[in-house]
Amino acid sequence: MTAGNGTVQWLHDRYADMRRIRRFEDITYTLFRRGTLDGTAHMAAGQEAVAVGARAALGADDYVFSTYRCHHHVIAAGAPMDRCFAELLQRRTGLCGGKGGSMHLTSVEHGVMGSYAIVGSQLPIACGAAWSAHIRGTGGVAVAFFGDGATNIGAFHEALNLAAVWRLPAVFVCENNLYAEFTAIATSINVEHPAYDRAPAYGMPAAIVDGNDVEAVHEAVATAVGRARDGDGPTLLEAKTYRRYGHSRIDPADYRPDEEEETWFARDPLTVTRRRLDELGVEASRVDETDERVGREVDEALETAMQAPEPEVGDAFADVYAEGGAGWRS
Amino acid sequence: MAVTMAQALNTALHDAMEADDRVVVYGEDVGMLGGVFRITDKLQERFGATRCFDTPLAESGIVGTAIGMAMYGYRPVVEMQFDGFTYPAFEQITSHLAKMRNRSRGTVTLPVVVRIPCGGGIGAVEHHSESPESYFTSTAGLRIVAPGVPGDAYALLRRAIESADPVVFLEPKRRYWAKEDLDLPIETAPIGRALVRRPGRTATLVTYGSMVRTCLEAAEAAQQEGWDLEVVDLRTLVPLDTDTVVDSVARTGRALVVHEAQVFAGFGAEVAARVGERAFYHLEAPVLRVGAYDIPYPPAKLEHYHLPDVDRVLDAVEQSLEY
Ligand SMILES: Cc1ncc(C[n+]2csc(CCOP(=O)(O)OP(=O)(O)O)c2C)c(N)n1
Numbered sequence: 099m100t101a102g103n104g105t106v107q108w109l110h111d112r113y114a115d116m117r118r119i120r121r122f123e124d125i126t127y128t129l130f131r132r133g134t135l136d137g138t139a140h141m142a143a144g145q146e147a148v149a150v151g152a153r154a155a156l157g158a159d160d161y162v163f164s165t166y167r168c169h170h171h172v173i174a175a176g177a178p179m180d181r182c183f184a185e186l187l188q189r190r191t192g193l194c195g196g197k198g199g200s201m202h203l204t205s206v207e208h209g210v211m212g213s214y215a216i217v218g219s220q221l222p223i224a225c226g227a228a229w230s231a232h233i234r235g236t237g238g239v240a241v242a243f244f245g246d247g248a249t250n251i252g253a254f255h256e257a258l259n260l261a262a263v264w265r266l267p268a269v270f271v272c273e274n275n276l277y278a279e280f281t282a283i284a285t286s287i288n289v290e291h292p293a294y295d296r297a298p299a300y301g302m303p304a305a306i307v308d309g310n311d312v313e314a315v316h317e318a319v320a321t322a323v324g325r326a327r328d329g330d331g332p333t334l335l336e337a338k339t340y341r342r343y344g345h346s347r348i349d350p351a352d353y354r355p356d357e358e359e360e361t362w363f364a365r366d367p368l369t370v371t372r373r374r375l376d377e378l379g380v381e382a383s384r385v386d387e388t389d390e391r392v393g394r395e396v397d398e399a400l401e402t403a404m405q406a407p408e409p410e411v412g413d414a415f416a417d418v419y420a421e422g423g424a425g426w427r428s
Numbered sequence: 429m430a431v432t433m434a435q436a437l438n439t440a441l442h443d444a445m446e447a448d449d450r451v452v453v454y455g456e457d458v459g460m461l462g463g464v465f466r467i468t469d470k471l472q473e474r475f476g477a478t479r480c481f482d483t484p485l486a487e488s489g490i491v492g493t494a495i496g497m498a499m500y501g502y503r504p505v506v507e508m509q510f511d512g513f514t515y516p517a518f519e520q521i522t523s524h525l526a527k528m529r530n531r532s533r534g535t536v537t538l539p540v541v542v543r544i545p546c547g548g549g550i551g552a553v554e555h556h557s558e559s560p561e562s563y564f565t566s567t568a569g570l571r572i573v574a575p576g577v578p579g580d581a582y583a584l585l586r587r588a589i590e591s592a593d594p595v596v597f598l599e600p601k602r603r604y605w606a607k608e609d610l611d612l613p614i615e616t617a618p619i620g621r622a623l624v625r626r627p628g629r630t631a632t633l634v635t636y637g638s639m640v641r642t643c644l645e646a647a648e649a650a651q652q653e654g655w656d657l658e659v660v661d662l663r664t665l666v667p668l669d670t671d672t673v674v675d676s677v678a679r680t681g682r683a684l685v686v687h688e689a690q691v692f693a694g695f696g697a698e699v700a701a702r703v704g705e706r707a708f709y710h711l712e713a714p715v716l717r718v719g720a721y722d723i724p725y726p727p728a729k730l731e732h733y734h735l736p737d738v739d740r741v742l743d744a745v746e747q748s749l750e751y
C-alpha cells in the first residue's frame with residue numbers, strides 16, 4: 099500500500115474529489131442544455147476514478163497531459179473550479195483567459211501542461227516533458243491520458259516507441275471507455291485491449307486496471323510512477339471505464355446497448371466507492387454530508403464564474419507572440 | 429574567410445550550444461552522422477549525446493518532444509531531414525507549437541526552432557525539394573525565418589535560438605555550399621528586418637532564401653540592358669518588414685516578388701497585396717510575381733524549367749517596364 103492509501107479518510111477524500119467532478123460535469127451538461135455555454139464539451143462523468151486515483155499518486159514535480167475530455171484531470175489536480183467554469187464560459191478569469199474553452203483546460207501551476215484536442219498529440223509532448231525531467235534529474239514523471247480511439251493514431255505509436263527506447267519517466271494511461279465518438283473500439287482494432295495489447299511491440303510493461311475503482315487506479319499508477327522515478331522507464335496502463343454521457347454534449351449515446359449501459363452504470367465509480375466506504379464502516383449520513391458540502395462548493399464556483407468579465411477584443415491579439423504583438427498581421 | 433552556408437549554420441549551432449546549455453540539437457541522423465547535409469557535424473562529439481542526438485524516424489514525435497522539452501526550459505533545435513518530411517509533424521507545428529502560448533494566456537512559452545532544409549535545385553525530386561513556407565506563414569504564432577546568405581544563416585539562426593517564440597527556420601539547401609567572405613561570429617540585422625542587398629533605381633526585386641542569389645545575379649545581368657535593379661532580401665517572412673519593401677517601391681515605382689515556391693497563393697501574393705495597399709500611387713506597373721509553376725515538384729530533368737532563374741526574372745522586369 100502506498101502512502102495515504104488504505105486509510106478510510108483517504109478513500110473518503112477521494113470520494114469527495116470524484117463527487118466534485120461529477121457535480122461539475124452535471125452542471126456543465128445542464129448549462130449546455132440551457133444554451134448558457136457555447137461550443138462543445140466532453141463530459142468526463144463516469145471516468146472520475148481514473149483522474150482522481152492517478153492524481154493521488156503524483157507529486158508537485160509531475161506533469162499531466164490531457165485530452166479534450168479534461169475536466170476531471172484539471173479538477174483532480176486542484177485547479178480552482180470557478181476558473182474552470184469561467185473558462186467554459188469564456189470569461190477573462192478562465193484558466194486560459196477564455197481562449198481555450200472546455201477542450202483546452204491548462205494550469206501550469208497545477209502541473210496540467212495542456213489539454214489537447216487533436217487526438218494523440220499530447221503523447222509525444224509528454225515524452226519531451228519526461229525527457230526534461232530525466233535530464234534535469236528532478237525525479238518528475240510525465241503522465242499522458244488518452245482514449246481508446248487514440249491508440250489508432252500515429253502519434254501514440256511514435257510516443258510509445260520514443261519513451262521506451264529512451265527509457266523516459268512517463269506513464270501512459272488509456273481511458274478505455276469502449277467508444278471513440280460513436281464508433282465502438284472493438285470494431286476498429288483487431289486485438290481485445292487497445293492499449294495493453296500494443297505494449298509488447300514497444301517492449302513496454304503494461305497493465306489493465308479497473309478504471310472505476312479509484313483504489314485500483316491509484317495503486318497501478320503509483321507502481322508505474324515508482325518505476326519511472328527509479329529510472330526503469332515508462333509503463334502503459336489501460337483503465338477500463340465508461341462515460342455517463344455521450345461523446346460530447348449533443349450526443350445522447352443511442353448507439354450503446356441498454357444492457358451494456360446498465361452493467362456499467364451499476365459499477366459507477368461513485369457507487370463503487372460509496373459501497374466500499376460502507377464496508378469500511380463509514381455511515382451513509384457522513385457520505386451524504388460530503389455530497390452536500392462538495393455540491394455547495396461547486397455551486398459557489400459557478401456563481402463566481404458567472405460574475406466574471408467577458409473577454410475584450412484586444413485579448414484575442416495578446417499572447418500570440420512572446421515578442422511583439424500579432425496585430426500587424428491583420 | 430570564405431564560409432559556406434552549411435559551415436555558417438554548423439558554427440551557429442556550435443556557438444549557441446556553447447553559449448547556453450539549454451540548447452539541444454536533435455533529429456534523424458543528426459547525432460552520430462552529423463545530419464545528411466552535415467549541418468550538425470561534430471556537435472555530438474563536442475557536446476555529448478545528451479545535447480545532440482539521433483531520434484527514431486518519427487517527425488511528429490520529434491516536434492512533439494521539442495514542445496515538451498521547451499515547456500521545461502530547454503531550447504530544442506530540431507532538424508527535419510527534408511522539407512517534405514515536415515508534413516508528418518505539421519500537426520504538432522501548427523496546432524500546438526504555434527498555439528500553446530496563446531491558449532495558455534502566455535504561461536507556456538515555446539522557444540523551439542524547427543530547421544527545414546528546403547527548396548529544390550539539387551536534382552532531388554518531390555518530397556525533397558518543397559517550398560513549404562506559406563503553410564506556415566498562414567499560421568499565427570510562428571516566426572518564419574528564411575536566410576539567403578551565409579552571414580544571415582549564422583546570425584539569424586543564433587537569434588532564432590534565442591527567440592522566445594517558436595521559429596520555423598527555412599534553409600535553402602541548394603545554397604548550402606554557396607560561399608561568402610566573412611568572419612564568424614557575425615551580427616546582422618535582427619529577425620523582422622528586411623535589407624536592401626543591392627540599391628537600384630529601375631525596379632525592386634523583393635525576395636528571400638535561395639532566390640536572393642538569383643536576384644543579385646539578375647541585377648548584375650540587367651546592367652547590360654541599362655536597368656539598375658534594387659534587391660530587397662526579406663530575411664524573415666514573419667514578422668514581415670513591410671516598411672522596407674514599401675520604401676524601396678516608393679523609390680523605384682516597380683515591384684516584383686521572386687520566390688522559389690509556386691506563384692499561386694504563394695507568399696508573394698501577400699507581399700504584392702501589401703505593396704498594392706501601401707504604395708499604390710507610387711506604382712508604375714502592377715506588382716508581378718516570379719516563382720515556380722503550380723504543379724507538383726517535377727522530375728530532376730525538368731526542374732530547371734520549373735524554378736525561377738535569371739532569365740525568368742529579367743523577362744518579368746521587362747514586362748513591368750513595358751506596362
Ligand atoms: C486527429 C483527430 N481526429 C479526429 C478527431 C475528432 N474526434 C474527437 S474525439 C474523437 C474520438 C476519440 O476517442 P477516444 O480516443 O476513445 O477518446 P474519448 O473521446 O472516448 O475520451 C474523435 C474522432 C480529433 N479531435 N482529432
Ligand SMILES: [Mg+2]
Binds near residue numbers: 245273274277278
Ligand atoms: Mg473512448
